[in-house]
Amino acid sequence: MFHTAVSANDLWFLAQGAGWTLLITLIAMVGGTVLGVVFGVTRAVLPGWTTLPLGFLLDIFRSVPLLIQLILANSFIPILGLRATPFAVSCVVLALYTSAYCAEIVRGGVLAVPQTTRRAARSLGLTWWQDMTEIVYPMALRVMLPSWIGLTLGVMKDTALVGWIGVIELLKSSQILITRMQNEPLFILMIAGLIYFLISFPISRLGARLERRFREND
Amino acid sequence: MFNYTFHWRPALNALPQMLQGALVTLQIAVLSMVIGIAVGVVLSVFSSSRNKLLYGIYATWVEVARNTPALFQIYMAYFGLGQLGIRLDSFLALLVGITFNNAGYLAETFRGGLRAVPQTQTRAARSLGFNAYEAFTLIVLPQMFRAVFHPMTNQMVWAILMTSLGVVVGLNSDLTGVTQDLNVRTFRTFEYFAIAAVLYYLIAKVVTLGARLIAWRLFRY
Numbered sequence: 001m002f003h004t005a006v007s008a009n010d011l012w013f014l015a016q017g018a019g020w021t022l023l024i025t026l027i028a029m030v031g032g033t034v035l036g037v038v039f040g041v042t043r044a045v046l047p048g049w050t051t052l053p054l055g056f057l058l059d060i061f062r063s064v065p066l067l068i069q070l071i072l073a074n075s076f077i078p079i080l081g082l083r084a085t086p087f088a089v090s091c092v093v094l095a096l097y098t099s100a101y102c103a104e105i106v107r108g109g110v111l112a113v114p115q116t117t118r119r120a121a122r123s124l125g126l127t128w129w130q131d132m133t134e135i136v137y138p139m140a141l142r143v144m145l146p147s148w149i150g151l152t153l154g155v156m157k158d159t160a161l162v163g164w165i166g167v168i169e170l171l172k173s174s175q176i177l178i179t180r181m182q183n184e185p186l187f188i189l190m191i192a193g194l195i196y197f198l199i200s201f202p203i204s205r206l207g208a209r210l211e212r213r214f215r216e217n218d
Numbered sequence: 219m220f221n222y223t224f225h226w227r228p229a230l231n232a233l234p235q236m237l238q239g240a241l242v243t244l245q246i247a248v249l250s251m252v253i254g255i256a257v258g259v260v261l262s263v264f265s266s267s268r269n270k271l272l273y274g275i276y277a278t279w280v281e282v283a284r285n286t287p288a289l290f291q292i293y294m295a296y297f298g299l300g301q302l303g304i305r306l307d308s309f310l311a312l313l314v315g316i317t318f319n320n321a322g323y324l325a326e327t328f329r330g331g332l333r334a335v336p337q338t339q340t341r342a343a344r345s346l347g348f349n350a351y352e353a354f355t356l357i358v359l360p361q362m363f364r365a366v367f368h369p370m371t372n373q374m375v376w377a378i379l380m381t382s383l384g385v386v387v388g389l390n391s392d393l394t395g396v397t398q399d400l401n402v403r404t405f406r407t408f409e410y411f412a413i414a415a416v417l418y419y420l421i422a423k424v425v426t427l428g429a430r431l432i433a434w435r436l437f438r439y
Contacts, residue, residue: 060419063423064379064419065380065382066379068382068411068414068418071411075407076408078222079222153285157287160287160289161383164386171289174293185298186298189293189294189297192290193290196286196287197286200284201285204284
């Protein structure tokens with residue numbers, strides 16, 4: 001007969017961890033998307049060489065492991081003489097990290113709108129702002145949305161790393177339980193994995209479906 | 219504001235050690251990519267199989283690999299398999315975890331790539347006397363690799379970034395592990411990890427550049 005020492009309290013502990021995971025994901029996605037749209041549109045609209053420094057900066061966020069970025073930020077804040085909780089550090093780092101990927105998605109989306117369409121809009125008398133909001137935005141959204149959903153899931157999974165600097169999110173809380181109970185790591189990890197899967201799988205399905213539908217209507 | 223004196227010299231003195239670690243990082247990444255590509259090809263073949271079991275293996279592998287964190291997969295290899303009596307050291311656990319992840323993502327990439335190769339290619343090969351295996355390996359696969367080369371490069375960079383997770387299960391020979399060891403000894407966290415970040419950036423750039431050169435050499439007409 002299957003016997004386990006995992007109690008309802010422990011499950012609640014894991015659920016709380018999952019709550020932190022979702023909260024960090026939400027904050028990182030909101031911050032990262034706002035910054036990413038600004039960076040991405042800048043990169044797409046201005047001539048290439050003027051945004052080269054920005055491109056380089058964003059490339060750094062995409063080429064250095066997130067774990068290292070977290071450790072660096074966490075050790076740099078006391079150097080500045082400031083104080084921040086690990087939670088705040090994680091949110092800021094993840095938001096910047098997200099913005100680097102989001103900028104690439106937005107840039108690709110804006111550039112995917114054909115030049116001719118935009119010229120047509122402008123010659124019909126639309127202002128630059130109207131062109132951006134009425135023409136480019138709806139057309140680019142179809143290109144961007146599936147990747148953006150993918151990014152959200154990616155960030156959700158990447159929050160697993162913030163446990164290293166001391167935020168007790170889902171994976172870290174499973175780690176704590178494993179250390180406490182010693183002899184059933186597999187079962188506890190399976191529960192944590194199942195929670196991740198239940199969050200991620202439906203959304204990834206939704207993303208795949210949107211992508212197919214957008215492609216059909218092209 | 220700056221009540222802190224940076225000590226770069228000891229960190230720079232540790233550079234040879236860290237470069238040694240970078241080599242291990244690259245080794246793990248390459249190894250996990252090579253195995254991941256092999257498994258990924260097999261899985262992508264399973265994806266069009268009519269056999270329920272084979273399709274089930276493909277679907278389970280890909281969905282688990284893509285819908286759970288890489289760190290979770292490494293934990294599974296390290297703690298989870300340990301409970302089943304398969305004890306892996308941190309190096310092997312990291313390798314198994316990343317390879318599992320790579321294979322899952324690559325299988326999906328390959329599935330898309332296989333669809334980009336027209337059916338007529340297989341039929342033409344078969345009518346020229348190739349058997350099914352030859353037609354797949356000699357005609358379809360090379361064309362598929364051309365289509366998926368760029369996503370594969372991205373996956374390689376991902377693999378390099380993922381190797382940094384080894385430190386969480388106690389690996390101390392890769393770049394992050396070596397850096398962490400030095401950090402624990404000196405508590406000059408920022409200096410050491412800043413150098414590690416630069417090294418990771420350089421590795422990623424060199425790999426991207428190298429892949430571009432290989433693509434140019436292999437795929438030019």
